[in-house]
Amino acid sequence: MSALFRRRRDVVDGSGTTGPARVDARTKNLTKRLKPGEIAVIDHEDIDRVSAEALVACRPLAVLNAARSTSGRYPNLGPGILLEAGIPLVDDLGPAIMSVREGQLLSVEGAEVRSGATLVAEGTVQDAEVIEANMAEAREGLSTQLEAFAANTMDYVRRERELLLDGIGVPKVRTSFEGRHVLVVVRGYHYKEDLAMLRSYIREYRPLLVGVDGGADAILEAGLRPDMIVGDMDSVSDKALSSGAEIVVHAYRDGRAPGQKRMEDLGVEHVVFPATGTSEDIAMLLADDSGAELIVAVGTHDTLIEFLDKGRSGMASTFLTRLRVGGKLIDAKGVSRLYRTRISTWQLVLLALAGLLALFVALAATNVGQTIFGLSGAWFDDVVNFFRSLVGLAPSAPTT
Structure with missing residues (x-):
């Protein structure tokens, strides 16, 4: 066991950790208001890499999970990231932990969570040995997940073949993509680093900037302005939505669009795009169908483990979308290695x-x-x- 893991285990198993609770079943909603020195209370089975990195950025005292942080379905990356960052993780605490009030003072002593002298819940401390054992079990079950992933992929092909093959259902937008480079920004893996590496590329080629939900805020944080925002609008700020970017609301296949009401309340013009799959998929399909010359992806998923780590069957659409737009698609990390400014310092x-x-x-x-x-x-x-x-x-x- 590493010295870091030993040190963090001592913190959890020793005198305990005490702080106010922040409670939310959805991790991405919790991280918007979680502050350093607070205790995160979540209900997140199979904590994925993006969620873990968002939690680490908030610097909580501890993370308490009502569900199992690793269910054994596949080797998810989140628990290891939390432990490497020195954040104690106690999981499988059960539904009782979700009854904790926002701001309630909690004490974490080993696997026990108390409020004053009252035992609220008891779970399992995630240390290096536990995580290693969970990962070994999950790797053994990976073949089952691959079979399920393949079945979901075929189901997606049957339901969306007209969209994938012929672009039927892609809405008309006012933004002109024809012959342009398009930068699709997702608030995913290492998006800040990717954007920083692409500064010269953005300055020289002036690509269209498409933010996928919270990716629009990432573009604003980088000092840029999005040309288009695509998503179900559950994790993008009002500031981004009011930036003048064209809005494309991702809807279910039956036409229901939960994000549409928010656009109407803000008085923002928008276009609805009904489609199965993820918002980053429809952003790429929209750019490809509208004549984009090149699509550069920031913060998106690349590997099979990353697809599975997202934890939903809809990731099959991401796999097929990559096949559809593959001739135009370049990952940001690849651009940073291949691209050089045309005029060097020498x-x-x-x-x-x-x-x-x-x-x-x-x-x-x-x-x-x-x-x-x-x-x-x-x-x-x-x-x-x-x-x-x-x-x-x-x-x-x-x-x-």
């Missing part, structure tokens, strides 16, 4: 030196230039003779 230096040399030659060919050089030579002689006189040397011969 090229600029050489260009400046060449300009100075050309100026020198041009001046030398004119009477005015020769006079300037003569005066410069006399001034230089005076400076040299001044320093020679300081050390007792005879004056040097004048420069002709």
Whole structure:
């Protein structure tokens, strides 16, 4: 066991941790108001990487999970991320923990959670050994998840083949994608780092910026303005929605669009896009069908484990969308390795030196230039003779 894991286990198993509770069954909603020094109370089976990183960024004293942080369905990444960050994790506490009031003072002592002298719930402390055992069990069951993933993929093909193959159902939008680069930003894995690496690319190519739900706020945080926002609008701020970007509300296949009422309440014009799958999928399909030349993805999913780590069957649509737009799609990390600015620093230096040399030659060919050089030579002689006189040397011969 690493020293970090031993240290954090001592914290949980020792004198305990005490702080006010922040309670929400949806982790992404909780992280919007969770503050450092508070205790996060969630009901999240199979904590995924994005949720864990969002919790780590909030710096809570501990995370208390009503559900199992790793169910054994697949080797999810979240528990290990929390433990590596030094945040105690107690899971499988049961529904009783969700009855805790917002702001109620809780004490975490080992696997026990108390409010004052009252035992609220008892679960399982997630330490290095427990996580390692859970991961081994989950890897054994991975084949079952692969079979389910394949079945979901085929089901998605049957339901959305017209959209995938012919683009039937893609709404008309006012934003012109034709021949443009499009940057699709999802608030997912390492999106901040990816955006930072793409600064030069954005400055030079001026791609259309499409924020997927909270990705629109990520664009604003980077000092940029989104051209379009796509999603069910449950995790994007009013500031982003009022930024002037075109709004595309992701709806269910039957036409129900939970985010539409919010747009109507804000008085924001919007277009509804009914489709199965995730909002990042329909953003890419929309860009592809509208004639985008290149689609650059920030914070999206790349690997099979990342697809499974999202924890929902709808990720099959993401896999198929990648196949549909694959000829145009580039991951942001790939762009950062492949892309270089067209004019390097050394090229600029050489260009400046060449300009100075050309100026020198041009001046030398004119009477005015020769006079300037003569005066410069006399001034230089005076400076040299001044320093020679300081050390007792005879004056040097004048420069002709």
